[in-house]
Amino acid sequence: MAVEAPLRDLIVKLEVVDDTAASALRVIDHFDRLIAERASVAAMVRAVAALAGCPAGLHDAGRDISPRYDPQGHSLPQVQSGSWARVAVPDRPGAWVWLERTGEARPLDALILERSAKAIQTLTGASADRSADAAVRIACDPDAPDSDRCDAAKQLGLTGPVTVIVISSFQPPSPHSTRVGRHAVTLVAGTAVPPSDLRAGTAIAQEPAHLPTALEHARLALRLTDRMNGPGPSLVAYDDLGALAVLAERTTPQEAAGIADVRRLDQTLVTHPWVIDTLQAVLDHASLRQAATGLHLHHSTLQERLVWLATQLGYAVTKPGGRQRATVAVAFWRIAHSEDELTDDGG
C-alpha cells in the first residue's frame, strides 16, 4: 500500500544530509544485524531491494531457489538475472545476488550487493552444498558462470557427451534424478538409451558445457510425449523431432490451447475420451487394420469412429490433407496439455 519506500528514504537522506561514509555504515550494519537475528534468505533479498530502491533477486542454482522482490517487498516472478549487476555468493557455486537498476548505478549499489552476498553465505551454513543434486542443478543452469558449471560437471564425473533425461516432477522421481524447477532431471554419461518404461524427454549434450541447452531441448521433447502404454511414444528424443521441435520451441502451451483445431479436439474429448488415442494410432500405422489391432478394436468400430470424427473435426484423417492436419493438431494438442498434471492413466 505504501507509495514510497521509507527505508530507501532513510539511506537517500543520509547520502544527502550526512555523507556517503555514514550511509555505507548503515548498509553494513543492516546486513550484520540481519545475520545476528538469523533472518531468512528471503528477508535478505527484500532488504537488498528496499535499500537499493529497485527490484532485486537471488539465484541459487544448487538449492533451486530464485526469490525476487520489489522495493516494497512484493514477491516478483522468477526471471533470469540476465545482464543486471550481480555479485556471486562467496563459496556458493551457481549462486548470486543481483540488482535491477535501470539507469546509472548508485554509489551504494556495489556495497549493498557485496554485503548481502556475504550475509547470504553466512546464513546458509558453513559450507556450500556439495551434493550431487546441487551439482546437477548448477551444471544445467543457463545463467550460471561457465566456471561454476564446469566445476559441477567435473564433480559429477562428466567429461564427454551427456544424455539428459527429463520427466515431469509429478511423476515419482527415480533415486538418480534431481528436481530442477518443475521437472526431475537425470544426467547419464554417454549417449544412453533410457529404459522404455518412462514418460520422458531426452537430449544429448556433446560436452558438459552444452548441458543447459540440452536440458531445454529435453524439456521440449517431453512436451510431445504420450502417456506410458499409450499409442504414441512415451519417450521422445529431441534429435528425432526435427521440424516438430520448432513447434514446441515457438509455441507456448497457452498459445497451442488457443488453436482452433486443438480446441475442437478438446471439445470432442469431453464426451469421447478415445479421440486422441484413436488419431495417434491411425497416424502411426500404415493401415487402418493395423491401427484397429493396436487399439484392440474391431475394424468396423474404428471406421465408425473415424466417420464420426470427420463430422466433428471438419476433416478426415484418412484423406491425405486431413492426415497432415491431424498430425499437426495432435502435436499441438500434446504441447497444449504438456503442463497439465501428467498421470499415467490419462492425457
Next chain:
Amino acid sequence: MADQTAADCFGAVTIRPPLDPELAPVEEAMRAAFPTVSEETLAATRRLLADWTSGPEPEDLTAGGRVRVEERQVPGPEGAPDITLLILSPVEDRGPKGAIFHIHSGGMVAGTRRTGVSFFLPYVIDGSAVVVSVEYRLAPEHPDPAPLDDCYAGLVWTAKNAAELGIDPERLLIVGSSAGGGLAAGTALLARDRAFPRLSHQVLICPMLDDRFETHSSRMVDRGCGWDRHSNLYGWTSLLGERRGGPEVSQYAAPARAEDLGGLPRTYIDTGSVEVFRDEALIYAGRLSEAGVSVDFHLWGGGFHGSDMAAGHAAVSRASNATREEFIRRALDR
C-alpha cells in the same frame, strides 16, 4: 508534575517481546536517525519529520496527474484561527466516493498535514475516495483542546461540504496513526456526543490513547522502537501540561479514559507487540467490543511503533498493511 522524569513516573523498564528479525535493523537505523523527543530535540524532530515527507525528492501527491491536490482555508473552532485542509481527489470522477478524513502522526508535537498522507493515496488514485488531511495546531504551543478542536472543525467542514467534495456521507472514515490515531478516536467520541457528523468507520493505527502510563507496555521501551516512553511522556505533557495523569483530563483528549464506548463507529485497530501503545490499543479494542461496537483488532508480533511504514518491505509489514488495506477497501465499498 511537568518536570518529572520518565523514571520517576514509570519505575523500572518492563520486559518486552523481541523484534521481528527483519525489522530489527530498521529499528536500529531509526534509533540512530531520530532522537528521543524532548524540549531540546523538538525543533530538530519537527525538521526531520518535515524533511521526511518532502525532500530531497519531493513526493508527487498528484500521482502523475491522476490526483487533484488542493488546499483550503476553512473555519476553525469558535474564536480560533482558520485551519488548512489538504484535499486529494481523483481527477477522473467516477461518481460518489467515500471520504478518508486523515489526522497525521507526530506525538502531538510534530508533523504536518502531509505527514503519512501518501499512505492513503492509492484509494484516491483508483477513484474510490477523497482524502482530507487536517493541519491541526501542535502542542506545546497549543495545548489541549486546540489540536482536537481543529480536527473536529475540519471533520465538520468536510461533512457539511460532502456534496461539493463528491463524497457519499454514508461512507465517512476517520483515520489516524499514532497521535493521529488518538486524535481520531477523540474526534469520533466528540462526533458521537455532538451527534454530528455520523462516521461510518474509525481506523486507529497504533493509536496514542492513554496519558496515564499504567499499562505494562507503556513502560517497556526506554529507547527506540519508533516511540519510547520518554518521548511519550513529553508528548502527553506537552498536550496536557500539569493535568497529565491527573483527574482533570477529558475523555476526548485521552480516549482510553472514556467510560462509555457505545455508539462508536465500526472500528479497526492495529498495533505491534513491541510498542508503548500496545496495551492501550488492546484494551480499547476489547472495551469497544464489550460496548457492542464491531471491532477488527490486530496485534502484529515483532512489530515496533510505525514499522509498517518505516519497513514496508518486511513480511510482517506487508501482512499488516494488506490486512488494513482490505478493511479500508471494504469500508469504501458502495
